[in-house]
Amino acid sequence: MVERRGAVVELWRYPVSSLRGERINEAPLDARGVLHDRSWSLIDETGSVAAPETERRWRFVPDMLSRTGQTGVEISTDGTAWLTIPSDAANAAASKRAGFPVMFRPLAPMMKATSAEQASPRYDRGHLHILTTASLRALAHLLPPESLVDVRRFRPNIVIDMDGAEPGFPDRQLIGRRLRIGDALVAVNEPCERCSFTALAQGNLPFAKEVLHAIARHGGGGFGVLARVIEAAPIRQGDAVSLI
Template sequence: MAEVVELVYYPVKGCAAVSTSSAVMRPAGLTHDRGFMVVSPEGVGRTQRRDPKLAVIRPEVGETAAGGERLTLRAPGTTALHVDVELTGERREVDMLGRPLRGIDQGQDAADWLSDVLGAPSRLVRVPPENGRVTDGLTPGTSRYADSSPVHLLSRATLEHLNARLAARGAEPLPMTRFRPNIVVDGWDAEPHAEDRARLLRIGDAELGFAKLAVRCAVTLVEQGSGSKAGPEPLRTLATYRRSPEGGVTFGAKFSVLRPGTLAVGDKVEVAAWSDGA
């Protein structure tokens, strides 16, 4: 049986990952996952598609002495920024990849720090506690500032298959970090892309329903350690065997949360339903 080998969340959309050994899966995904977003002064969300340097910003979510939420941001060559998170402020309109959403601005100190690191005027917003966003797909759900459904799952077998194809073309293998998954699964060794067919998953106390395949974009071209674009791979190779009829290429799968719960590295991944009835 397959098992969880990595759990990862991304407190600030587009910024560096935080790995954990256990986490609570909430209706909108792993706790703290994509709860914040960097935006332009006009409220347009920044992503690695156009701002790859987001990758070098390392966020950490903790608590204040009073029990509130505190976000710490670090980046090479800068002093760490500590933000006591504002949850009661005025809601403002923001745009995330063309979708109208709402956010709570986190103040001028955060804006100045991010503008300096990214070299472009920026502000930081937090998703409101009353977030009511509904995501689409085979299993609808909700998420914070994720592109679509809240949970991105990818298997090691799928990445190994891609890396074998890259090697055959004389290209270097790519790490899992290029694809920014939340859950990495090992044990589906006989079949790459088994996550494409999984329709109902039980992991720890949580239950996940398949929403859609993950359509890949230019973020996969960004070297996550340096925040620099690194060439045409993996999109060039994925285009030879993972083209979607709707356009683009797919790699990994997105899931919605049917039942919240706690999950951990080492938990078994039970597939309660496959798309072909297997």
């Protein structure tokens, strides 16, 4: 049985892990999610991947930006000058911002790097991350306005406006179901567990530890869901979403 449940209202891609990403109108999919999503990393001289949620020295990273340009992935430390990676110029700009030597390196598709030219991801990134507007509204009602509950804190790939969503965090209704999103088919398999990254300051969003505390109290630590791609097809803003 196919049940129409809403539509795609936002699409996001994060070309460099932990950097801010780009809002896009169309998200091409492959077997592991949005194409070019979290395909690069920022590392130090020892090869350690940036971890702003656990190490204070990396707290500058969510203020940097990444996007997919005409010549490949680009980064910016200030939102004005954009530099293609990999390049000495991009490494130099990021190192100046960090205050210690850093460089950009492709992320391996699996938890273990397959060559010296790749960095090992800190978590399994083979998931498509989905969030609903209903859950965002529910979380905002639990917190003071100054917490700024904003989609950028949670780094989803797809934001869905669900019809007839239940109170609370209705994303969990989707676990164990398949979603037809435009021409793509995905299987929702688990909640998206949250860490302190959601509380970090980034851009005009302030540090807000109460965001993570509210998720822990009311969402069991999870906020949004993770899905795997069954049938890959481009997803576009406005595409219908149906439960199967």
